[in-house]
Amino acid sequence: MALDQALTSPRDYDVPVLRLLAESEDGRLRTADLFRLFGERYSHLILEKHQRRDSRDRTVWQSYVGWSLYELKQCGYAQQAGFGVWIAADVGRQWLNDNPDATRVNRVSRSRAPSRPRTARQTRSATAPPVTIEVLEQTRKLLPAEQFRQLWGPLYDQMLAQERAKAITELSRSELGRRAERWLNEAHAFLRGQNAGSPSSEVVCDWIHFCYALELYREAAALLPYVHEDEVDPAVYKRARRIADVCRGKLGR
Numbered sequence: 664m665a666l667d668q669a670l671t672s673p674r675d676y677d678v679p680v681l682r683l684l685a686e687s688e689d690g691r692l693r694t695a696d697l698f699r700l701f702g703e704r705y706s707h708l709i710l711e712k713h714q715r716r717d718s719r720d721r722t723v724w725q726s727y728v729g730w731s732l733y734e735l736k737q738c739g740y741a742q743q744a745g746f747g748v749w750i751a752a753d754v755g756r757q758w759l760n761d762n763p764d765a766t767r768v769n770r771v772s773r774s775r776a777p778s779r780p781r782t783a784r785q786t787r788s789a790t791a792p793p794v795t796i797e798v799l800e801q802t803r804k805l806l807p808a809e810q811f812r813q814l815w816g817p818l819y820d821q822m823l824a825q826e827r828a829k830a831i832t833e834l835s836r837s838e839l840g841r842r843a844e845r846w847l848n849e850a851h852a853f854l855r856g857q858n859a860g861s862p863s864s865e866v867v868c869d870w871i872h873f874c875y876a877l878e879l880y881r882e883a884a885a886l887l888p889y890v891h892e893d894e895v896d897p898a899v900y901k902r903a904r905r906i907a908d909v910c911r912g913k914l915g916r
Contacts, residue, residue, distance in 0.1 A: 668766060670708045673727045677768040678759075679705050680731040681740055684751035685759055691750045694732075694802050701728050721804065729806040733814070740768060746815070747802050796826050846873055850882060853889075864894040868903040880910035 670676055683700050684692055692700070701724075702709075713724040732749060735741035740755030751759075758768070799819050803811050811819075834842075850870040852858050862870075867890050874883040887907035892900050 668708065669710055670705065670713065670724070670727075671710060673730055674767055676724070676727045676731040677735060678766060679708075680728055681735055681751060681755055681759060681768065684735075684741055684749055685756050687750075691744050691748050694747045694749065694805055697732075697749065698725055698728060698805055725805060726807045729810050732806075733810050735768065738768070743814075746818070747798050796822050799823075843877070846870070847877070847879075850874060850886065854882065854885060862889075864890045864892075865899065868895060868899050871903045871906055875906045875910060880913045883907055884910040884914060884916070 668675075670679070679701065680697070683697060683704070709724045713722065713727065715723050732741060735755065736743065740752055740758060742750050742752045744750045758765075799815060799822060802815065803819065806814070849858075849862075850873070853862060853867075853870075867886050871883045871886050871890075874880075874886070884907050887904060890900060890903055895903075
């Protein structure tokens with residue numbers, strides 16, 4: 664590719680991306696490394712308008728590099744060697760050899776540009792590292808949202824759900840009931856005047872939320888007067904008051 668030719672359209676990014684993949688030392692590149700190398704080598708060819716950043720702090724040219732990866736994969740010139748790892752397919756390398764001065768890739772269909780079977784050595788060198796939610800998050804920030812969903816959406820959703828599930832505490836029904844009963848007994852004891860001390864306004868707000876979740880509307884509404892507005896965060900007080908209003912409405916008051 665001519666070094667003095669500016670990258671004026673998304674399709675102009677295909678050849679530079681393919682060259683970086685083909686020239687990588689071990690035959691593969693992580694997505695983050697590809698973006699870094701592209702910026703280092705071709706910064707002088709990137710138009711000023713492609714340097715603008717979007718709401719996710721991603722430049723226009725980074726979006727175009729992401730789309731080029733997707734298009735090169737679709738036409739068979741590039742392959743994924745695991746999550747977040749890319750390689751130039753044999754047919755892509757051959758195209759570069761046959762077209763050393765080309766500035767754009769012919770985006771033929773994948774069925775018309777099949778890749779030759781890779782050798783065992785190539786397969787070993789392209790072995791990807793274990794997929795982690797951290798790598799997924801990094802890739803999600805780099806790729807355009809639509810492309811990320813097309814490539815990694817189902818896997819990302821599955822791993823994100825698995826990550827969230829780690830926060831679940833396994834409780835038996837009896838233990839769950841015991842813990843809930845302890846909270847409720849504390850609130851009831853306060854309403855009966857049986858507490859030795861006076862709970863903080865934050866604790867009373869917690870009781871209001873708890874009673875509302877259990878559909879104990881009388882208790883939630885009765886607790887609000889014991890919250891001192893100046894002792895809690897305004898947002899906390901506002902939410903507690905809103906819940907109490909809802910409870911009174913359900914009680915017909």
